Amino acid sequence: MTQAAKPVLEGFFTTGESPALLGSRCVKCGTFYFPSVEGFCRNPDCDCSQFESVELSRTGKLWSFTNACYKPPEPYIAKEPFEPYAIAAVELAKEKMIVLGQVVEGVGVEQLKAGLEMELVLETIPDAVEPEGKLTWKWKPVA
Numbered sequence: 001m002t003q004a005a006k007p008v009l010e011g012f013f014t015t016g017e018s019p020a021l022l023g024s025r026c027v028k029c030g031t032f033y034f035p036s037v038e039g040f041c042r043n044p045d046c047d048c049s050q051f052e053s054v055e056l057s058r059t060g061k062l063w064s065f066t067n068a069c070y071k072p073p074e075p076y077i078a079k080e081p082f083e084p085y086a087i088a089a090v091e092l093a094k095e096k097m098i099v100l101g102q103v104v105e106g107v108g109v110e111q112l113k114a115g116l117e118m119e120l121v122l123e124t125i126p127d128a129v130e131p132e133g134k135l136t137w138k139w140k141p142v143a
């Protein structure tokens with residue numbers, strides 16, 4: 001029996017057909033946070049300490065990107081042989097906050113352009129313990 005890969009981090013995103021990052025929103029001033037926060041709102045004009053858990057926009061605009069040509073140090077587990085990958089900074093459609101993530105396999109920087117519409121997807125990455133790997137969020141250009 002094959003088992004679905006587990007998330008690389010619990011509580012960071014939903015899984016399923018339309019995955020979404022999980023953030024929090026200040027109930028008073030409406031500021032969004034990712035990852036989720038506890039304690040006090042970081043808005044200096046706000047003294048609230050109550051947050052609601054929210055699913056963040058699944059799409060956004062490509063704000064900036066770069067190429068990772070070197071294998072990251074441990075504990076990152078790279079595929080062998082290492083394949084360069086792109087990293088995207090995406091401005092979420094509704095929240096207007098920037099969320100970093102790898103770009104899906106098979107899409108390199110030469111296919112990216114600032115302003116491109118991007119969508120959140122989940123891909124499995126190698127893991128030291130789980131033979132089937134673990135799920136993480138990635139950015140994919142909207143076709």
Ligand SMILES: [Zn+2]
Nearest residue numbers: 026029041046
């Ligand atoms: Zn607030």
